[in-house]
Structures are given as C-alpha cells and as structure tokens.
Amino acid sequence: MTAATMQVSQKDFQKAQEQLKLLKKDPGNETKLKLYGLFKQATEGPCNAPKPGMLDFVKKAKWDAWNSLGNLSQDDARQKYAELVSSLVSAESASQKKEASPEEGRHDGYETLIVTTKNNITKIMFNRPDRKNAINHQMYREIIKALEEAGKNDSTIAVITGNGDYYSSGNDLNNFTNVQPGEMEKMAKDGAVLLKEFVGHFIDFPKPLIAVVNGPAIGICVTVLALCDLVYASDRATFHSPFSQLGQSPEGCSSYLFPKIMGLAKASEMLLFNKKLTAAEACAQGLVTEVFPDSSFQKEVWARLEAYASLPKNSLAVSKQLLRVNIHNNCAVLKCLCLGPAGCEHFHEGLLWTFC
Numbered sequence: 237m238t239a240a241t242m243q244v245s246q247k248d249f250q251k252a253q254e255q256l257k258l259l260k261k262d263p264g265n266e267t268k269l270k271l272y273g274l275f276k277q278a279t280e281g282p283c284n285a286p287k288p289g290m291l292d293f294v295k296k297a298k299w300d301a302w303n304s305l306g307n308l309s310q311d312d313a314r315q316k317y318a319e320l321v322s323s324l325v326s327a328e329s330a331s332q333k334k335e336a337s338p339e340e341g342r343h344d345g346y347e348t349l350i351v352t353t354k355n356n357i358t359k360i361m362f363n364r365p366d367r368k369n370a371i372n373h374q375m376y377r378e379i380i381k382a383l384e385e386a387g388k389n390d391s392t393i394a395v396i397t398g399n400g401d402y403y404s405s406g407n408d409l410n411n412f413t414n415v416q417p418g419e420m421e422k423m424a425k426d427g428a429v430l431l432k433e434f435v436g437h438f439i440d441f442p443k444p445l446i447a448v449v450n451g452p453a454i455g456i457c458v459t460v461l462a463l464c465d466l467v468y469a470s471d472r473a474t475f476h477s478p479f480s481q482l483g484q485s486p487e488g489c490s491s492y493l494f495p496k497i498m499g500l501a502k503a504s505e506m507l508l509f510n511k512k513l514t515a516a517e518a519c520a521q522g523l524v525t526e527v528f529p530d531s532s533f534q535k536e537v538w539a540r541l542e543a544y545a546s547l548p549k550n551s552l553a554v555s556k557q558l559l560r561v562n563i564h565n566n567c568a569v570l571k572c573l574c575l576g577p578a579g580c581e582h583f584h585e586g587l588l589w590t591f592c
C-alpha cells in the first residue's frame with residue numbers, strides 16, 4: 237500500500253468513526269462486536285491482551301471479536317471498518333427514504349384526500365383532520381374525481397373513510413361565508429350544481445362502495461351513507477344530521493332512503509329533529525351494517541374488506557346493480573326533479589337549498 241492510499245484510508249477511518257456516531261438505529265450486538273474488533277485491530281494491531289475469564293461474558297465477546305482478526309493489517313482493518321460503517325449508513329438512509337416515500341399505491345393529484353389502491357381496494361380517505369374532515373369546495377370536487385377514478389380502475393371495491401378522530405363533520409361551514417350580498421343566488425346555484433354532481437357520483441357508483449366510519453359523522457356525510465352498500469362503524473362513531481338546526485333541509489336522497497331504511501318515524505327523528513344516533517342505534521335502525529369496538533376496528537374491518545375484495549369483481553358489480561336498481565332509478569329521478577332544468581332549488585333563510 238502506498239503512503240497516499242494509506243492516508244486516504246486513515247481519513248476514511250476517522251470519517252467512519254464520526255458517521256458511526258450519527259447512526260440513529262442501533263446496529264445490533266453482532267455488528268457492534270465486529271466494529272469493536274476492527275477498531276482495536278486498526279488502532280492497536282493484532283490482539284495480544286490476556287483472554288478474559290469465561291464468566292466475563294461481555295469482555296470475552298469483545299476479546300473474541302478482536303482476536304478473531306488474527307494478523308489482519310492495520311490498514312486493512314481500517315478499510316474494513318470504514319466499509320462496514322458505510323454499509324450501515326447506506327442501509328439506514330435507504331430505510332429512511334422508504335419511510336418518507338409516498339404510501340404504496342397512492343394516487344397523485346389530491347390535497348384534501350389520501351387516495352390509495354392496494355389489494356383490489358381503492359381507499360378514499362378524507363384528509364382534513366384539523367378541520368374534523370369538513371368538506372370544502374375543493375374536497376367535494378376531489379371526492380367526485382376519486383369516485384370517478386375508483387369506478388373505472390381495476391379495484392374490486394371502494395372504501396370511504398376519515399383520517400383522524402372524525403369521519404367527517406360534513407359540509408364546511410366556510411363554504412357559505414364571505415359571500416357578497418349580490419352573489420348569494422349565484423353561490424346557491426353553483427353549490428346546487430356541485431352538490432348534484434357529488435351525490436350523483438354516489439348514486440351511480442358501479443362497484444360496492446363501503447363506508448368505514450372511524451368516528452363521528454355529521455350532515456352530508458351521514459346522508460350519503462344510505463347510498464353506500466355497507467357501513468362499518470367504530471363504536472366511537474355517532475350519526476348526526478342537524479339540518480333544521482341549521483335552517484337547511486335533508487340532502488343526498490336521505491328524504492327518500494332514510495324512511496325506506498329505518499321507517500318514517502325514526503327518519504323523522506333524525507332528519508326533522510336532529511336526533512344524534514350512537515353507532516349501536518344507527519345499526520339497530522339499519523343505517524349501519526355492523527359496529528366494531530374502536531380498539532380493534534381498523535384491524536377487523538380491513539381484514540374483512542381484503543377478503544371481500546378477492547371475490548370476483550364482475551359478479552359483485554352486477555349483483556350490486558341488481559340489488560340497487562329500484563333505489564338507483566328513484567334516486568336518479570329525485571336528482572333530476574330537484575335540480576333539473578325546471579330548477580326547484582328551495583332557498584332557506586335566503587341561503588340554502590334542498591336537494592331531494
């Protein structure tokens with residue numbers, strides 16, 4: 237070895253010692269012993285220390301690691317030490333990159349949602365946890381886009397859920413603020429068009445659509461549950477449609493589907509008198525398919541959904557259509573009646589409108 241390469245090796249050796257201190261993960265005892273042996277060999281040469289006693293386990297393991305290097309030269313030991321540290325640094329940075337890289341199967345182009353496709357399931361997750369997943373204009377449009385994509389892609393089922401402690405607090409109340417007096421009517425009309433498109437995508441969704449209600453649900457995200465094929469709820473979830481409290485009327489085909497699902501009396505309690513249901517009550521009334529303890533909710537539900545998603549895709553899609561044909565047709569009629577060319581958007585308190 238020339239003096240020049242030896243110098244590089246010495247420099248690399250020192251750099252490697254610095255890098256080793258910066259490692260975030262413990263490399264494990266075996267690697268630490270290898271590093272110890274190489275370090276001693278590099279700095280002191282072959283082991284000539286007395287062998288520790290059999291019961292002094294730590295000292296004995298270290299001595300063995302050093303002694304096992306025999307007559308390896310100090311230059312080679314430095315080199316091997318630097319190589320080992322470099323491999324640890326590379327492995328750590330690769331694993332950090334992997335952790336930081338986007339979730340597997342994540343779709344691009346969404347800011348208010350996390351949309352992923354994995355194991356034949358497209359998951360559409362509301363992602364405004366700091367606003368309790370309130371649905372603003374952008375989110376309405378992104379949900380429409382996500383449903384459109386999910387309806388056409390290779391997935392077998394689609395799932396809607398929320399990120400954080402809420403499923404969704406419903407319509408973002410800021411959608412109705414900061415409207416200039418002269419623009420009220422335009423805002424209502426534009427909102428009605430957006431709402432029609434939004435609800436229409438639930439009515440027309442061609443595959444099984446499953447709501448995984450991870451927490452409280454309010455307003456429009458409750459009403460469209462009736463357009464989902466299954467609703468799985470955590471026992472933390474609640475179901476609240478406070479329309480009259482807000483001077484609004486029910487939307488999302490709930491005025492038709494809720495009485496059909498739970499009977500007129502129970503639907504009236506929810507849609508006229510703002511009764512908030514627990515998950516168990518919503519299940520007893522047929523709005524929710526099954527309730528799970530919150531502690532095992534995600535695990536149990538996703539295991540079940542993965543099994544469902546391995547069923548034949550076309551059979552599920554056709555069967556869904558057969559089950560829902562009448563509901564679909566009636567909802568489609570309601571959609572046209574309420575927001576068709578004749579226009580019957582009903583204004584409430586000069587601001588809000590009914591859907592159906």
Ligand SMILES: CCCCCCC/C=C/C(=O)SCCNC(=O)CCNC(=O)[C@H](O)C(C)(C)COP(=O)(O)OP(=O)(O)OC[C@H]1O[C@@H](n2cnc3c(N)ncnc32)[C@H](O)[C@@H]1OP(=O)(O)O
Nearest residue numbers: 366367368370405406407408409410411427431454455456
């Ligand atoms: C353009 C198309 C329009 C179609 C309209 C269709 C008609 C739809 C109707 C509905 O969906 S009606 C239901 C509307 N939703 C509500 O009335 C819920 C309002 N929010 C609340 O009552 C409470 O925030 C809560 C959800 C019960 C949570 O209460 P908590 O005390 O736990 O947290 P907060 O501090 O209140 O919330 C944190 C943070 O999030 C904001 N936020 C929550 N929900 C909404 C919302 N729906 N719209 C806008 N912002 C919301 C809340 O203001 C807080 O913000 P900061 O104060 O931290 O800035």
